[in-house]
Amino acid sequence: MFDSLSDKLDLIFKKLRGQGVMTEENIKEALREVRLVLLEADVNFKVVKDFVERVRVRAIGSQVLQSLTPGQQVIKIVHDEMVALMGGGEDNSLDLSAKPPVSIMMVGLQGSGKTTTCGKLARYLKKERRRPILVPADVYRPAAIEQLKTLGRQLSLEVFDSKADQDPVDICREALKYAELSGFDTVIFDTAGRLQIDEYLMNELVRIKEEVQPREILFVADAMTGQEAVNVATGFNERLEVTGVVLTKLDGDAKGGAALSIKAVTGKPVKFVGLGEKMDALEVFHADRLVSRILGMGDVLTLIEKAQSTFDADEATRLQQKLKKSQFDLEDFKNQLQQLKKMGSLESIMGMIPGMGKMMKQMQGNQPSEKELKRIEAIIDSMTRKERADSSVINGSRRLRIAKGSGTSVQEVNQLLKRFTEAQRVIKQLQKLGPKGLMKGMGGMGKGIFPF
Amino acid sequence: MTEEKKGFFRGLMNKITGAGEPPSAAQVGEADGGEAPARPGFFERLKRGLAKTHEGLIGRIDTLVLGKKQIDADTLEELEEILITADIGVATAVELIRTLEQRLKRDELRDGEALKSALKEEILVRLSRHAASLDTVGASPFVIMVIGVNGVGKTTTIGKLASKFAASGKKVLLAAGDTFRAAAAEQLEIWGKRAGVDVIRHQEGADPSAVVFDACKASLARNCDILIVDTAGRMHTKVNLMEEMKKIRRIVGREIPGAPHETLLVLDAATGQNAVSQAKLFKEAADVTGIALTKLDGTAKGGIVVAISNEFKIPVRYIGVGEGVDDLREFDPDQFVEALFQ
Numbered sequence: 001m002f003d004s005l006s007d008k009l010d011l012i013f014k015k016l017r018g019q020g021v022m023t024e025e026n027i028k029e030a031l032r033e034v035r036l037v038l039l040e041a042d043v044n045f046k047v048v049k050d051f052v053e054r055v056r057v058r059a060i061g062s063q064v065l066q067s068l069t070p071g072q073q074v075i076k077i078v079h080d081e082m083v084a085l086m087g088g089g090e091d092n093s094l095d096l097s098a099k100p101p102v103s104i105m106m107v108g109l110q111g112s113g114k115t116t117t118c119g120k121l122a123r124y125l126k127k128e129r130r131r132p133i134l135v136p137a138d139v140y141r142p143a144a145i146e147q148l149k150t151l152g153r154q155l156s157l158e159v160f161d162s163k164a165d166q167d168p169v170d171i172c173r174e175a176l177k178y179a180e181l182s183g184f185d186t187v188i189f190d191t192a193g194r195l196q197i198d199e200y201l202m203n204e205l206v207r208i209k210e211e212v213q214p215r216e217i218l219f220v221a222d223a224m225t226g227q228e229a230v231n232v233a234t235g236f237n238e239r240l241e242v243t244g245v246v247l248t249k250l251d252g253d254a255k256g257g258a259a260l261s262i263k264a265v266t267g268k269p270v271k272f273v274g275l276g277e278k279m280d281a282l283e284v285f286h287a288d289r290l291v292s293r294i295l296g297m298g299d300v301l302t303l304i305e306k307a308q309s310t311f312d313a314d315e316a317t318r319l320q321q322k323l324k325k326s327q328f329d330l331e332d333f334k335n336q337l338q339q340l341k342k343m344g345s346l347e348s349i350m351g352m353i354p355g356m357g358k359m360m361k362q363m364q365g366n367q368p369s370e371k372e373l374k375r376i377e378a379i380i381d382s383m384t385r386k387e388r389a390d391s392s393v394i395n396g397s398r399r400l401r402i403a404k405g406s407g408t409s410v411q412e413v414n415q416l417l418k419r420f421t422e423a424q425r426v427i428k429q430l431q432k433l434g435p436k437g438l439m440k441g442m443g444g445m446g447k448g449i450f451p452f
Numbered sequence: 453m454t455e456e457k458k459g460f461f462r463g464l465m466n467k468i469t470g471a472g473e474p475p476s477a478a479q480v481g482e483a484d485g486g487e488a489p490a491r492p493g494f495f496e497r498l499k500r501g502l503a504k505t506h507e508g509l510i511g512r513i514d515t516l517v518l519g520k521k522q523i524d525a526d527t528l529e530e531l532e533e534i535l536i537t538a539d540i541g542v543a544t545a546v547e548l549i550r551t552l553e554q555r556l557k558r559d560e561l562r563d564g565e566a567l568k569s570a571l572k573e574e575i576l577v578r579l580s581r582h583a584a585s586l587d588t589v590g591a592s593p594f595v596i597m598v599i600g601v602n603g604v605g606k607t608t609t610i611g612k613l614a615s616k617f618a619a620s621g622k623k624v625l626l627a628a629g630d631t632f633r634a635a636a637a638e639q640l641e642i643w644g645k646r647a648g649v650d651v652i653r654h655q656e657g658a659d660p661s662a663v664v665f666d667a668c669k670a671s672l673a674r675n676c677d678i679l680i681v682d683t684a685g686r687m688h689t690k691v692n693l694m695e696e697m698k699k700i701r702r703i704v705g706r707e708i709p710g711a712p713h714e715t716l717l718v719l720d721a722a723t724g725q726n727a728v729s730q731a732k733l734f735k736e737a738a739d740v741t742g743i744a745l746t747k748l749d750g751t752a753k754g755g756i757v758v759a760i761s762n763e764f765k766i767p768v769r770y771i772g773v774g775e776g777v778d779d780l781r782e783f784d785p786d787q788f789v790e791a792l793f794q
Contacts, residue, residue, distance in 0.1 A: 147639075
């Protein structure tokens with residue numbers, strides 16, 4: 001994860017310092033790296049081939065901009081080309097402008113997340129002031145209908161009362177009629193998962209499509225899919241002419257290169273991304289963010305959003321106040337740690353910060369591990385409230401008590417206190433320097449961003 | 453999560469093979485009439501499933517070595533890329549190429565055929581090094597905990613396993629440890645009914661550890677041979693969910709010493725390079741002892757198995773090549789490589 005493309009390219013181009021123009025020779029190696037990065041991100045090899053060729057054509061002979069190193073320049077080209085390929089700037093909103101009730105059909109492989117996405121989409125549409133109804137048309141998988149009904153209950157949305165012994169096409173026909181009579185303006189059809197090579201079941205989808213005339217057919221794809229993504233997407237698109245793609249399970253560490261392949265072979269835009277199991281974890285797709293993720297350039301926007309969603313806003317303001325008054329105490333220290341932990345593992349957070357990849361490598365051994373964080377928490381938990389508010393009262397016998405209480409040693413307590421005092425000192429300095437001095441201050445800290 | 457459909461083959465197949473499910477399940481499948489084509493054998497289906505991998509992998513290797521009198525370093529470099537694109541994984545591909553390079557230096561690879569058979573050999577070595585089938589005799593109840601990310605087919609695999617074990621005369625109990633996803637417990641119950649085994653479940657949103665605790669007690673009280681624990685799908689990068697899983701493990705181990713005897717990681721064959729990351733993090737958190745590879749009946753798939761079993765030294769126990777109960781089979785490296793290269 002930390003071997004980001006930029007790190008690798010930097011290394012290659014070190015040899016090429018001072019060359020003003022990119023030639024066939026000197027970017028050959030760089031393009032090989034680009035190719036490997038894309039393959040590692042599960043982009044289909046045919047797509048990669050075409051793509052790299054495009055980058056090569058654009059890169060050769062291009063002047064190296066003064067402000068950029070050759071490595072940065074290649075990355076810029078790769079980035080721009082990829083955003084263009086993903087349809088950055090194109091309109092990827094849902095097209096629901098038709099006479100209600102408007103039908104939306106969800107299709108895809110087994111386990112790609114269709115039913116969950118149906119629930120999320122219905123919730124999203126409800127927020128957009130539409131009146132959606134969910135229609136379970138998966139009569140094959142045990143309890144699939146029950147699953148959608150449960151989701152409907154959770155979201156207080158109506159779910160069509162399908163039965164597992166009905167024909168899916170009949171269900172859809174009846175549901176559409178019902179929706180029209182009951183005044184629903186959007187109908188979401190959840191179809192069963194199927195392989196694109198399953199003739200019988202693909203025919204069923206075609207029949208449903210003819211029956212309900214959907215305005216949108218969304219192909220639900222798992223972000224973790226490998227080379228296979230191309231075949232699957234082509235298979236579904238050829239039979240059904242899908243109108244858009246929903247990329248699910250992007251909350252893991254998969255790069256989501258499959259999206260690139262799907263877009264390249266079908267030309268259909270990615271409309272939404274699924275970022276978790278909860279019903280609110282559906283977002284409109286942003287091409288540039290996915291591209292940054294594939295290239296390992298860090299995903300600051302996602303990090304910020306993640307931080308915003310986990311960090312308690314009140315807590316943050318309180319902390320800011322405290323920092324201003326230099327009252328940062330051990331209690332805050334612990335809260336910070338806990339909020340950090342909520343966001344996931346330290347490594348995954350660091351990976352989202354551009355340039356951190358390289359830094360992490362240099363810092364190896366210096367960074368606090370998850371285990372250490374746990375210990376720090378235990379030590380702080382073993383302190384009295386008074387001690388947490390003012391660490392200077394902690395004398396020898398208190399230290400012994402804290403060590404015993406937290407199952408650590410006095411040395412570890414000492415170490416924590418020392419680090420904490422350092423952190424306090426750094427914060428005080430940063431206050432004086434103001435925002436501009438922030439970066440300078442960090443550079444001087446040596447041990448990295450974390451003061452502990 | 454686990455999804456499956458009942459092709460009309462199911463009922464049919466059970467009648468032909470006489471294996472698998474009790475008669476109550478046999479009738480559900482007949483959705484459509486039509487003539488009954490002879491069901492291809494398992495090897496045929498595996499081969500067909502791997503056909504695209506085959507075309508991609510072997511086809512491209514053939515093109516690569518076509519007309520080449522000599523195998524050189526450039527050829528190997530291209531081969532490396534072909535291996536990566538077969539989802540074999542970067543680290544394993546690199547390692548395979550290193551080995552081939554050494555053999556090249558020893559002058560063992562004179563032409564394309566030699567290269568192909570050497571590659572086949574090396575892949576087989578890597579797959580069989582850690583191959584071992586699941587032996588449930590060692591303990592009673594033998595506890596199998598099934599884990600994996602969302603939508604790989606955990607519940608379906610459990611359903612098939614339960615039928616398998618029940619058919620071989622074992623007393624099986626299932627624990628519906630997925631209390632998060634809507635209707636997950638219902639899904640397992642339907643599978644339980646089909647296999648004729650009991651399912652321990654709680655309400656949705658209950659603590660999975662509590663379900664598992666009850667299931668452990670029940671399996672001891674009822675003298676079960678095998679207890680299979682279903683768990684909710686979880687992204688391997690979510691710390692809190694991985695902690696929850698560790699807790700389930702601890703409970704099982706406390707109630708039944710030595711359990712879980714098998715921690716089965718379910719992987720979707722369509723997964724790309726991310727499968728390596730899944731295997732790594734799940735192994736760290738839950739000490740995975742076996743792998744089940746599902747959905748091998750699609751097209752370009754299966755390469756990732758080589759990476760996982762090579763990099764993590766975890767044996768592949770089962771592969772699923774279809775939706776029928778009978779389509780979950782014990783993994784046989786020879787057969788797999790044979791199908792890949794034929």
